[in-house]
Amino acid sequence: MTAWGLAWRTIARSPARSVLAVVGVTVIGALLFDMLLLSRGLLVSFHDLLEAQDFDLRIVAAEGSMVHRPPIADATSLVEAIARLPEVQRVTLVRTESAAAILPGGDRAGVRVGLVGTTAAGTGSIWTMISGASLPSVTDAGAPPPLVISTGLASELHLAPGSELQLRLFRPGAASAIPLVTARVIGVAQFTFEAADEYTVATTMEGFAAAEGTRGSGVAELVLVSSRNGAGPAAAAAISRLRPDVRTLSNDQVMEQFNQNAFSYFRQISTVLSSMTLAFAFLLIATLLTMSVNQRLGEVAALRALGFPRRRIAANLLWESVLLVGVGGLAALPVGGLLAIALDRILRQMPGVPVRLHFFVFEPRTIVLHAILLSVTGVLAALYPIWLATRLPIAATLRREILS
């Protein structure tokens, strides 16, 4: 009989014990799988969100970051200069501020929204159109500012393309309230970075200036640039030469900023929990196998006395460990998948997290890593029981077994 066959019979001899051990490995393996998903989930998901935007360069003020974005002075002329660069395909201005969205004749307090002023006309940029039209490239003079609103706000205030909506911009640090501006909803869209607990309203830069009560300050917080194929680094260098007081970030640099700051907590947590899970699995498998060997000392000594080499005894125990960890590890994948959905749902309740951002994202490499980690743990856990079984004094053990 092969070592594998012997291991299988040993496990099948105690079905209750084996099933419980496999269930334990399954649950612990599922947790390990989830922590591996969490370790890169935010990065992968955020990368997908950035890539979906069609922009590969983001410009902020030199002393700013993607989270803290001080205004860029004279952004309008910067955009015009960038648009003339041969490496650049498309450029967009973005300004954001908080505002109250009020239904005409409705509650005066209204609903707090994030107001986005942008020059990005057309879809496939900061939002995906659901109904109606996107923002026009040119606004008619005297016409109410056009608005593209998020699906959440449309549902909350029962708005549709053609509805009127009043906006009051909040000016931080100002002890005055800006008059209401009446605007018209022309489209409903899904905003890429909108959080579940937020509502977003986008308008043209002229519409934003109207809400602000100015004729346009030429200021923006963010400039999005889409460079021509492969011309990203050259475009970034050209922009830096144009305006040394701004900072041009590629998608990878933006990812790195978030990876270093906003996402690092979850990466650390996943590392700590993965390590603890592996240590836990190691201890428990080692304990189970050691107890199993201790119960079978007589059997092992008898096999050795019959001429079984140490190698086969070791192979038998190793196969036992592989069977327990292998079956449990395989079962851990679907269980871990379901658990990841539940845990993701919990974490996405965090305020300010974009609806389309996920904490647990599947990648094929996670399965490979999961298999490697569990295999190494299984082998390490089998080492002590193997040592115990192979170093057994045959005669003394058989004598002790007969006497007991």
Added chain:
Amino acid sequence: MALAVPVVTTAPADPPAGILISRQLAEREHLHAGDLVSLALDATGTGSRPFRVDGTYEPTPDPLRFTAKRIEARMHLPDLIAMTANPADPASAESLSAINVRLADPQDAVRFAAAVAARAPGIVVRPTTRARDGSDPFAVLERFHVAVAIVTVLGSTAFLLALMVMRAEERRETIGIIRLIGISQRSILIEVLVEGLLIATAGAAFGILLAVATQGAVNAFFQWRYDTALVFVRVTRSIALQSIAVSVPLGILAGLVGSWTLLRRDVLALVGR
């Protein structure tokens, strides 16, 4: 406002105003009390003014910003306004970003917030206590940690059961002999329960002691990693009691389930006859 911190090499004509700087800023720029620095509104040196470092402080740990580098300085409000005020906008000299208020009766927070909002449009009044409307990120993190803890308990329960089943098998003959000499099943059951209680209590106590012993290392690692004084792990009495409340009944139950088959089995079968 961005602050540039080059060290001033020439003494200013007027005695500079004093500021406090964060420990992180002091370490990064190798600054000490008595050093002269100039602070500006941006990296190009706009509105640059000299200041004297009067001391350093440890920034109040902020769980919402613990990953941020706390490169900060504190100065007297008139000095800050003098630096940031726009001469073309007289109102800017009277503008503030936030006012902290301590109420005589904290229960009045909602009424106070409504009264201030009615008198000063555009002002947002927020309580400093944790929100209960689901907007608190720590409540979400707590739910996540509880979910992970539940999964861990499920996994360890399965392992515990497996160990207890093995242990019961080990003692099959002993229990058979005890039953043969007339010890009742009830007595054996009580013995199993007491044994389970002792083992589970000892295990729970060991787990809590281990957590208490290692919490310092966990905190030290994260405090070093994020350069903060924030406490990440704290084993409180309530958490210790929760652990005991979960682990002791589970341990007893696992022992009981493991031994149940032996107690139900025929006594002759137990001794192999």
